[in-house]
Amino acid sequence: MATLKHIASKNSDYSAAETYLIYQHDEFSGKKILDEQGRPKLRESYLLDTLECGDFSFATACLLANRKYGKNTQHGDIKSHQYIISFDPRDAADNGLTMEKAQALGLKFCEENFPGHPAIVCTHPDGHNHSGNIHVHIVIGSIRMREVERKPYMQKPRDWCEGMKHSSTAQTMRHLRVEVMEMCEGAGLYQIDLLNGSKVRVSEREYWMKQRGQLKLDHENAALLATGQQPTQTKFETAKEVLRRQISEVLNVATSFEDFSDRLLQQYGITVKESRGRLSYLPAGRTKFIRARSIGDKFEKELVLAALKANTERKRTIQSKSDRIGKLIDIQAKLKQGKGIGYERWAKKHNLKAMAQTLILLQENGLLNEDALDQRITELDTKFHDSLAVVKDLEGRMKANKELRYHVAAYASTKSVAQQLKAAKRPAAFEEQHRAELTAHRAAAAYFKANDITKLPSPKKLEAEYAQLASEKAQFYEQYKEAKNELLKLKTAKQNVASFFREEEPAQQER
Structure with missing residues (x-):
């Protein structure tokens, strides 16, 4: 990021x-x-x-x-x-x-x-x-x-x-x-969309206020520890940090704007006001509202409503999920390959852990039914391929935009040289002297002709279009990664369940 x-x-x-x-x-x-x-x-x-x-x-x-x-x-x-x-x-x-x-x-x-x-x-x-x-x-x-x-x-x-x-x-x-x-x-690094604001906006003033507050709190805690007392607070929070945390806690569980407003007022005494399509928040003890855009984009009306809608669709609070689901090991096959008793003990523990992770994942997502699991995998597979297709399409459009901007810039910068060639007394000598500029000019003209471009687009509009495409690409790339990660987890879970029941059948027949 x-x-x-x-x-x-x-x-x-x-x-x-x-x-x-x-x-x-x-x-x-x-x-x-x-x-x-x-x-x-x-x-x-x-x-x-x-x-x-x-x-x-x-x-x-x-x-x-x-x-x-x-x-x-x-x-x-x-x-x-x-x-x-x-x-x-x-x-x-x-x-x-x-x-x-x-x-x-x-x-x-x-x-x-x-x-x-x-x-x-x-x-x-x-x-x-x-x-x-x-x-x-x-x-x-x-x-x-x-x-x-x-x-x-x-x-x-x-x-x-x-x-x-x-x-x-x-x-x-x-x-x-x-x-x-x-x-x-x-x-291959973490990234965010830098073109559409920040979910949490911290001003320079607030940043240094936090640093000074933390330094003061550290000195006070050091004095308490020296006298054998335990500090009650170790992390300093500005008033806006407290407000962000409280709003975020409610935003994670609320399912409607009314629910969101009621919870903020009941739990933290925060009043929400909407004016001209924008939200403002009034914490307890203050007389002046704090505008949402001054604390972060995630607290603006549009993103708040989007988060509430997502909560309604999920019908549950956002919960942390396991990062990995281990695959079950075919222990008998490994033993036939020459693995020893030590490996067998480790593999049994690994399988127990992997199966526990599988059950937790399926329970959290309400996918203990095989048909529901298959349906969810199909949905994620479609979302994964659709997002990937959009990302590829946007990459192609960005590449074409970049190429067009290059030729527009080259054509504009060499246009005067091409005009001077027409009036030159010694065209051959002039062309030899300005070969690079004339080559770029002709290449740009050929590109416009091949693509049926009769009127040159504005460089500013092309730049804005490129930025918009990059923003959309970042958004769909995140969707692609999320769908891919969840899809891999559920496919592994499905495979583990199938492997588990395949191992259980011979055991039941022996008993």
Whole structure:
């Protein structure tokens, strides 16, 4: 579930960025942490590389760019941009993500999306919250030092021309979020839909409020432990965290909006109000409502109603399910292959455990009837193949969109050269001099002709269409994975039941 964060900096001291990345800093004051000799302490672990800096440091490369192009001379000018890609903490254990792999992904991401900018790429193994989330810092100088090939997502000259400043617009962030989603999928990492908001939205202010509150609580608990007393609370929660937790607990069990409102009021004293199609919540002790969009998208009206509908269809609370169902082992066949008595004892225990897991799974899903189990497997199989077909279709449309954007960009950037060829006094010499541009122009024209495109589409519309396709793909990809996992569990359960009764029949005949 990689996330993307952007920070623009007006600090003219470019070395400060590298200093922050390699030395330990106090997370509240931002000051460097010193050792006993008063020297800055290096971070325990990090990986750092530079790009587009030549033989110079990042700071020197940025200063040379400022001097060469006469920019970033004012105090209010944005001197650098920092993009932080934070990976899901589970990726390390579940998907084999290492610092080296994250650094390689960060370098590739920087090369593809910020070409021509001096850059630092640095990977850290953990964040402020100590959750174990590997994350990559990409810091770029604001000025592009060379002209680069125009790519489909580039809309204005500042995106590819030498001496122009990088601008992190809404369109740029949308493109980068799509790239992060595609990067995670390609690397087999956890991902979320970065284009349609966040289920839980934590502001910068709330984040640091939580950090300060946790630090204060830790000091208070340490004082209690020193006197032999046990702390009553070890984890600090902000008021919004408490509100999210309480709403989520009710949302997991409620089956209608009336039920949802009544439970919130009865259990936690929270009042729900709808105004102009949006929900607001009033916790006990407050006089002002808190808007749903300020605490997370999952608390908005549309997603709340969707969750309630899902609860109604299931007619039960959401319960945790076993991640794996072990397959029953044919012990007699293994013994004939030469396995010993020790293996037989282990296999019997394994089969008992696997059968217990099978029965729990079938009971939780209400599938103890063979016909119901077969029907559910058929439904999941259909959902699995339908979702996969949609994902493949969306991938094909994204590929076609990308190809079209490439040719539109190439055609627009080489159109003037093609017009100059018509007026050239020496066409052969002009064509030889501009062979690459003319080849790209003709290839684009041939592509449009082959696909019956008479009017060039707007690059902005193509970019928006690509983002929408990526969002839909992420949604159906999650459905595909969920259906696949549940389908495998139920097929294994069905196989275990069949194997169990096949073993029981000979035993009954012997008795």
